[in-house]
Amino acid sequence: xxxxxxxxxxxxxxxxxxxxxxxxxxxxxxxxxxxxxxxxxxxxxxxxxxxxxxxxxxxxxxxxxxxxxxxxxxxxxxxxxxxxxxxxxxxxxxxxxxxxxxxxxxxxxxxxxxxxxxxxxxxxxxxxxxxxxxxxxxxxxxxxxxxxxxxxxxxxxxxxxxxxxxxxxxxxxxxxxxxxxxxxxxxxxxxxxxxxxxxxxxxxxxxxxxxxxxxxxxxxxxxxxxxxxxxxxxxxxxxxxxxxxxxxxxxxxxxxxxxxxxxxxxxxxxxxxxxxxxxxxxxxxxxxxxxxxxxxxxxxxxxxxxxxxxxxxxxxxxxxxxxxxxxxxxxxxxxxxxxxxxxxxxxxxxxxxxxxxxxxxxxxxxxxxxxxxxxxxxxxxxxxxxxxxxxxxxxxxxxxxxxxxxxxxxxxxxxxxxxxxxxxxxxxxxxxxxxxxxxxxxxxxxxxxxxxxxxxxxxxxxxxxxxxxxxxxxxxx
Ligand code: SAM
Ligand code: SF4
Numbered sequence: 001x002x003x004x005x006x007x008x009x010x011x012x013x014x015x016x017x018x019x020x021x022x023x024x025x026x027x028x029x030x031x032x033x034x035x036x037x038x039x040x041x042x043x044x045x046x047x048x049x050x051x052x053x054x055x056x057x058x059x060x061x062x063x064x065x066x067x068x069x070x071x072x073x074x075x076x077x078x079x080x081x082x083x084x085x086x087x088x089x090x091x092x093x094x095x096x097x098x099x100x101x102x103x104x105x106x107x108x109x110x111x112x113x114x115x116x117x118x119x120x121x122x123x124x125x126x127x128x129x130x131x132x133x134x135x136x137x138x139x140x141x142x143x144x145x146x147x148x149x150x151x152x153x154x155x156x157x158x159x160x161x162x163x164x165x166x167x168x169x170x171x172x173x174x175x176x177x178x179x180x181x182x183x184x185x186x187x188x189x190x191x192x193x194x195x196x197x198x199x200x201x202x203x204x205x206x207x208x209x210x211x212x213x214x215x216x217x218x219x220x221x222x223x224x225x226x227x228x229x230x231x232x233x234x235x236x237x238x239x240x241x242x243x244x245x246x247x248x249x250x251x252x253x254x255x256x257x258x259x260x261x262x263x264x265x266x267x268x269x270x271x272x273x274x275x276x277x278x279x280x281x282x283x284x285x286x287x288x289x290x291x292x293x294x295x296x297x298x299x300x301x302x303x304x305x306x307x308x309x310x311x312x313x314x315x316x317x318x319x320x321x322x323x324x325x326x327x328x329x330x331x332x333x334x335x336x337x338x339x340x341x342x343x344x345x346x347x348x349x350x351x352x353x354x355x356x357x358x359x360x361x362x363x364x365x366x367x368x369x370x371x372x373x374x375x376x377x378x379x380x381x382x383x384x385x386x387x388x389x390x391x392x393x394x395x396x397x398x399x400x401x402x403x404x405x406x407x408x409x410x411x412x413x414x415x416x417x418x419x420x421x422x423x424x425x426x427x428x429x430x431x432x433x434x435x436x437x438x439x440x441x442x443x444x445x446x447x448x449x450x451x452x453x454x455x456x457x458x459x460x461x462x463x464x465x466x467x468x469x470x471x472x473x474x475x476x477x
Contacts, residue, residue, distance in 0.1 A: 076309035091140040100146030102219035113288030137433035147182035171473020183230030189237030201243035207259030245279030249295030312338025345374035390422035394476035
């Protein structure tokens with residue numbers, strides 16, 4: 001499907017951790033109370049959109065000067081605007097299986113939760129879920145699986161093939177499937193790659209080794225290093241779009257953020273390309289998990305905003321994903337600060353979309369903060385944030401991934417491909433799925449975006465929009 005590019009992986013030692021907990025704490029302690037000048041210096045560096053070091057991030061994380069904090073938020077907004085414009089990519093998670101042999105103490109799927117109804121969707125059930133999602137207007141999915149022999153690489157490949165094969169009407173099919181599943185061996189990652197997946201996503205949860213051991217008591221996930229090197233193995237297998245993340249609430253957020261940036265650095269060093277995305281799950285209450293009701297290091301909204309803003313400044317070109325777990329009001333603020341992808345209309349129980357009318361929460365992983373249907377979310381994005389919802393999958397299908405993507409002149413690239421593709425896929429959504437109010441608001445936004453383009457580009461994009469209005473589907477540059 002996509003023309004992925006050869007990666008050159010440097011020799012690495014998967015038995016030695018690249019996370020040195022003492023060194024990270026030393027960096028934080030050395031910059032526990034930075035001066036105004038130190039903070040200002042980092043802000044000037046951040047404004048150049050070339051990223052930040054771990055030390056820089058430690059300074060911003062612990063900045064005690066309130067006015068400079070406000071300046072940092074403004075800068076994150078500017079960087080987000082310059083690099084991403086006002087696009088926001090939308091996707092839906094598809095929980096295929098809550099069978100899990102691990103015992104993560106924060107997750108409702110943990111093997112010791114005997115109150116959970118276990119379910120692994122069969123191919124027919126998967127098809128039905130995808131039909132519901134296509135009916136909502138989704139084009140991008142994140143397929144999610146518990147770690148269980150049932151969910152082996154081949155089973156995952158089979159389920160993804162089923163998802164890609166569903167077609168409601170011409171052009172109404174899923175165009176990109178990202179995967180969140182347990183880490184695998186290189187050979188199994190090669191099998192996974194045959195499913196033409198988009199991003200392989202796997203979160204370290206906590207980068208702090210002692211905390212990691214405390215919350216992972218049973219099963220394969222107890223192996224910290226095996227998980228830490230998952231992305232190296234995925235890249236070795238040729239999967240060049242990978243997504244990392246930490247589950248905020250398990251350990252000190254400052255440590256987790258620095259460790260995550262270290263992970264980025266090491267991937268760039270060893271694989272020649274950093275992660276395509278970073279995710280920010282915060283622990284949500286889950287049935288069958290006591291820890292989730294009282295996270296040991298709960299992150300409040302203000303701190304969460306700082307985490308997102310600092311990450312945006314530290315890795316300006318990496319996609320930042322926020323899950324459905326956050327409330328509508330907070331989502332709006334986080335979008336401005338640098339989040340570039342959100343899930344919409346999501347369910348976390350296998351079969352949950354189909355059963356949406358009935359209450360089905362007894363099979364869910366955790367309770368959701370945003371229950372609104374997709375059209376409401378899109379209406380709000382357009383009218384309150386002036387954001388263009390994008391369902392674009394162009395880069396991946398044109399082979400613009402991994403190091404190839406990272407190497408392009410970003411600014412130009414975005415106005416040439418991302419912005420036009422966002423408008424075209426949004427127009428598809430408006431024509432095929434939107435309520436009247438959303439369609440009116442959306443088309444007004446598209447017109448105003450066209451007005452900002454150069455005459456040549458405007459002509460080109462207008463032509464694609466006209467073709468879309470005539471019924472042509474899946475046009476992308
Ligand atoms: N089993 C695979 C694994 O653990 O990597 C993939 C599926 S797991 C359900 C996906 C992610 O859900 C985990 O990596 C974790 O960060 C997140 N998660 C688990 N419990 C959560 C909770 N209570 N609140 C928010 N996110 C949670
Ligand atoms: Fe299983 Fe993943 Fe949940 Fe852990 S986080 S219990 S591995 S589904």
